[in-house]
Amino acid sequence: MADQGGSQHGIARTSRVRTEEQKKRDLERIKKYRELEDQVRSHVSRGDYSPSVFQLTSKLLRLNPEYYTIWNTIGWVIMLDGVLEYFSYRHYNTIFHQLLVIVVGHDPARPRVPDSWEECAPDASGVRKDNNIEAATAAAAAAEQQDLSTIKTELNFTIPLLLESPKCYWIWSYRLWILQQAIQRLRSPLARQIWEEELGLASKMLGKDRRNFHAWGYRRHVVAQLESATLQGSSMVEAEFAYTERMINTDLSNFSAWHSRSKLIPRLLEERGADDAARRAFLDEELNKIREALNVGPEDQSLWYYHQFLVLNLVYPDKHPAMTRGLTTQDRVAYLRREVDEIKDLLEDYTDVKLIYEGLFEYTLYLCQLEGRQPDTGERADLVAWLGKLKRLDPMRNGRWADLERELGLKEGGGEE
Amino acid sequence: MPQNFDQLPEELQLATSAHVKYVQSLDTRKDEYDYWLTEHLRLNGLYWGLTSLHLLGRPDALPRAETIDFVLSCQHDSGGFGAAPGHDAHMLSTVSAVQILAMVDAFDELETRGKGKAQVGKYIASLQNPQTGTFAGDEWGEEDTRFLYGAFNALSLLGLLHLVDVEKAINHIAACANFDGGYGVSPGAESHAGQIFTCVAALTIAGRQDLVDKGRLGRWLSERQIAGGGLNGRPEKKEDVCYSWWVLSSLEMIGKTHWIDKDQLIAFILRCQDPERGGISDRPGDMVDVWHTVFGLAGLSLLQYPGLQPVDEVYCMPKSTTARVLGR
Numbered sequence: 001m002a003d004q005g006g007s008q009h010g011i012a013r014t015s016r017v018r019t020e021e022q023k024k025r026d027l028e029r030i031k032k033y034r035e036l037e038d039q040v041r042s043h044v045s046r047g048d049y050s051p052s053v054f055q056l057t058s059k060l061l062r063l064n065p066e067y068y069t070i071w072n073t074i075g076w077v078i079m080l081d082g083v084l085e086y087f088s089y090r091h092y093n094t095i096f097h098q099l100l101v102i103v104v105g106h107d108p109a110r111p112r113v114p115d116s117w118e119e120c121a122p123d124a125s126g127v128r129k130d131n132n133i134e135a136a137t138a139a140a141a142a143a144e145q146q147d148l149s150t151i152k153t154e155l156n157f158t159i160p161l162l163l164e165s166p167k168c169y170w171i172w173s174y175r176l177w178i179l180q181q182a183i184q185r186l187r188s189p190l191a192r193q194i195w196e197e198e199l200g201l202a203s204k205m206l207g208k209d210r211r212n213f214h215a216w217g218y219r220r221h222v223v224a225q226l227e228s229a230t231l232q233g234s235s236m237v238e239a240e241f242a243y244t245e246r247m248i249n250t251d252l253s254n255f256s257a258w259h260s261r262s263k264l265i266p267r268l269l270e271e272r273g274a275d276d277a278a279r280r281a282f283l284d285e286e287l288n289k290i291r292e293a294l295n296v297g298p299e300d301q302s303l304w305y306y307h308q309f310l311v312l313n314l315v316y317p318d319k320h321p322a323m324t325r326g327l328t329t330q331d332r333v334a335y336l337r338r339e340v341d342e343i344k345d346l347l348e349d350y351t352d353v354k355l356i357y358e359g360l361f362e363y364t365l366y367l368c369q370l371e372g373r374q375p376d377t378g379e380r381a382d383l384v385a386w387l388g389k390l391k392r393l394d395p396m397r398n399g400r401w402a403d404l405e406r407e408l409g410l411k412e413g414g415g416e417e
Numbered sequence: 418m419p420q421n422f423d424q425l426p427e428e429l430q431l432a433t434s435a436h437v438k439y440v441q442s443l444d445t446r447k448d449e450y451d452y453w454l455t456e457h458l459r460l461n462g463l464y465w466g467l468t469s470l471h472l473l474g475r476p477d478a479l480p481r482a483e484t485i486d487f488v489l490s491c492q493h494d495s496g497g498f499g500a501a502p503g504h505d506a507h508m509l510s511t512v513s514a515v516q517i518l519a520m521v522d523a524f525d526e527l528e529t530r531g532k533g534k535a536q537v538g539k540y541i542a543s544l545q546n547p548q549t550g551t552f553a554g555d556e557w558g559e560e561d562t563r564f565l566y567g568a569f570n571a572l573s574l575l576g577l578l579h580l581v582d583v584e585k586a587i588n589h590i591a592a593c594a595n596f597d598g599g600y601g602v603s604p605g606a607e608s609h610a611g612q613i614f615t616c617v618a619a620l621t622i623a624g625r626q627d628l629v630d631k632g633r634l635g636r637w638l639s640e641r642q643i644a645g646g647g648l649n650g651r652p653e654k655k656e657d658v659c660y661s662w663w664v665l666s667s668l669e670m671i672g673k674t675h676w677i678d679k680d681q682l683i684a685f686i687l688r689c690q691d692p693e694r695g696g697i698s699d700r701p702g703d704m705v706d707v708w709h710t711v712f713g714l715a716g717l718s719l720l721q722y723p724g725l726q727p728v729d730e731v732y733c734m735p736k737s738t739t740a741r742v743l744g745r
Binding site for chain 1: 448449450452453454455456457458499500503504505507554555557558559561572595596597598601602603605606607608609635639640642651652653657673675676677678681691698699700702703705706709
């Protein structure tokens with residue numbers, strides 16, 4: 001078992017017979033690639049994690065970002081602090097250098113005298129100001145600038161690689177490792193600045209592929225760090241909830257955004273200090289929103305999953321209390337009944353969408369469950385009819401429909417078949 | 418599906434000998450650039466290829482002695498295995514190494530010529546996060562339920578599952594569960610078929626399937642089959658042969674394989690094979706690779722396609738291997 005890195009996805013099949021010209025080109029590329037690899041390996045085998053290795057690793061990773069051992073090699077160089085020369089190499093090759101000057105307010109590659117004590121001391125409280133400490137502080141500041149430069153350069157280095165290989169686990173993972181170094185090596189306001197920029201990257205990547213689960217996971221991780229005490233953060237749940245709203249408004253079918261929303265709601269309501277009435281109003285809004293969406297896209301599974309999430313809140317209040325706190329069983333039955341009625345209305349416009357019948361089937365059973373009773377005669381006839389529709393519209397899952405039929409004893413009623 | 422190969426129409430025939438040749442050819446492509454670009458997957462690739470051959474009923478199509486030599490040449494002093502000589506040790510290649518050695522019945526060689534089972538177990542156990550119970554891929558710390566599953570897979574094959582805190586790991590999986598019955602890569606993450614496989618298989622190895630909401634999960638998994646017969650990995654995504662394994666094996670583990678249309682899935686997988694040059698691709702007409710080849714074949718095996726050896730839905734290895742190693 002392993003991840004899918006390196007496998008072929010969506011590349012059209014060709015004859016796989018190469019021309020002489022292609023063979024020759026392949027051999028040349030192999031030669032260059034392997035020479036580069038040998039160079040890195042010979043450094044590493046000597047235990048040499050010096051800066052000169054960096055130049056080589058950069059080249060190699062541009063050719064093959066999946067080469068995890070090489071990402072590790074850079075990690076070692078950074079851990080062992082052999083960074084300055086390397087930094088100069090990468091840094092002057094990018095426009096990023098200029099940005100860096102703007103961000104940190106000076107050119108980090110040049111010596112600089114700190115403007116104030118506070119600016120450079122990791123912990124200035126109660127420390128006597130004398131020459132030794134000043135010197136030590138200046139050294140610490142210089143070291144920090146060096147770390148900052150390395151961190152920024154590394155982050156910048158991975159961006160084009162991520163844009164090219166947005167599903168490469170190793171790049172995302174290396175980037176997170178570098179960000180962790182920011183927390184360990186920089187004072188927290190600086191580290192925070194670095195982490196804040198990551199939100200922009202997450203948004204950019206999700207703008208290119210709204211369902212990229214690497215990018216969604218990355219975003220969650222970044223937000224959690226920005227919220228943490230380590231980075232002197234505070235809750236971002238409102239902003240993240242608003243982000244899911246924007247993503248959903250752009251594309252109703254984005255289940256990743258709906259999912260994220262479902263995870264944020266309990267905290268959102270808690271932090272708003274929502275009372276029972278406010279929670280109920282919130283539930284009403286969510287139901288309205290998803291109902292409107294279903295009205296235009298009843299074939300979309302993403303919408304039905306979110307609708308199911310809301311219904312599960314009504315059916316299992318112990319497990320999902322956030323929106324349904326304070327609702328009596330009677331209230332919850334009334335809510336669910338309304339949903340069933342609204343879905344029945346969908347049948348006026350859409351007669352052959354199986355998800356509608358599946359929703360009706362499932363929610364009717366929940367109604368009975370909430371009321372602690374068996375389906376009545378009318379409901380039973382409905383269930384039989386809907387199951388008949390499901391079998392007809394969705395024969396792929398006939399095994400499932402047959403199981404439901406048997407479990408619920410709906411067989412003898414017949415159906416439309 | 419008839420039990421006899423010859424009775425099948427042409428489009429439903431598996432190109433067995435072409436697939437065997439394709440797998441055999443993989444290590445002879447040293448004049449292709451891609452061969453070198455995928456060296457970081459070499460040990461995984463060997464596992465994928467060897468499993469394919471076992472399922473095709475040709476377990477001896479790769480030389481056993483060289484296979485063992487290569488696997489052992491990837492081992493580090495730590496006990497972990499890298500993807501190839503010169504590559505760092507990682508959970509994913511270590512699991513592949515253990516699986517390969519299990520398939521060729523060579524745990525004794527690991528003892529005599531390698532660093533020994535105990536050292537492998539120690540390496541894997543060292544990657545467990547003592548706080549959360551989950552596992553990292555290597556010392557650099559990326560965590561993912563893939564690595565947790567890999568640890569359970571390899572350790573159980575080695576008879577060393579007691580080296581890790583199983584209960585804590587199980588609690589971590591439970592925290593990855595979502596309302597739709599599925600599991601994500603970490604707590605809070607969206608359900609994803611690949612991750613569902615890793616979580617359900619890890620729970621199965623630990624004997625804790627009671628934690629799975631089988632009805633709801635089965636429903637989500639069965640909805641992965643879309644028009645054309647293929648399976649996707651998440652709602653509203655494209656189909657891909659690899660999900661013929663991740664989705665199907667999960668359905669099999671919870672006893673719901675009959676909730677999808679098996680014949681349509683068989684036909685889809687077969688449309689993705691290259692009948693002349695061998696191998697299976699993600700979708701019809703795309704380039705083949707050994708990764709999709711093994712998961713296509715494993716899917717066909719679960720679907721009881723005639724002539725294939727039965728696959729173990731938890732380990733993605735021949736049942737004959739897991740029966741021997743686990744004493745089932």
